[in-house]
Amino acid sequence: MGLSTHVLDTMHGGPAAGMEVALYTTDGTGEDSRATLVKRFALNADGRSDGPLYGDGALKAGTYRLVFDVAGYFKSRGVQLPEPNFLNRVTLDFGVANPDQHYHVPLLVSPWSYSTYRGS
Template sequence: MAGYLTTHVLDTARGCPAAGLKIVLYRVSGNSHSKLVEMETNSDGRTDSPILPQDKFKTGSYELVFFAGGYLRASGQGGDEPLFLDQVPIRFGMSDAEAHYHVPLLLSPYGFSTYRGS
């Protein structure tokens, strides 16, 4: 089985999934970024399909950019401009060609965390 990449975004301030949040995935090589896909989270805070499915999976360095600002504004959590968190980039490596990589984002207007999920 080939590897693949998924995510899940949870709004920790409101205690619910972050629906309607735009996410862009880039492949990173040095200082170069190559945009691979743009998706939006569904009502469960997940994308409807893997961000990087098995047939497109390659090991290497990647960056997920979560467009938190648009989501925070739409959910009434925007606050004063400029927002403290607008875009949240997470750069990570995938070295196992057979693994499922899951990169969740726990988000609030003033903080976030991530980890390698399952």
């Protein structure tokens, strides 16, 4: 049914509009796995991609990676980050076992912490 993402900025209490994100397919879950870029995009005003990352029927069983440019986003918001910053990019590796279901990968993030889960 597809893949989507949504990022909430917990420091400012709203969507992470403008955050840069990259989506990759991966060939496994080990440290030596290779990643192939599928697309790069910026999140819209609601902190979401403008459409599904994979639409109906396009998502396949396998492993994927989302990379969120957390430091770039907070710097663009005028947040003074130490150098080196605590979080630069947040990388989420996840698997799709049943592509007939929708996979939603939300991220809750601040300059110092993040959490994720499989949403609906």
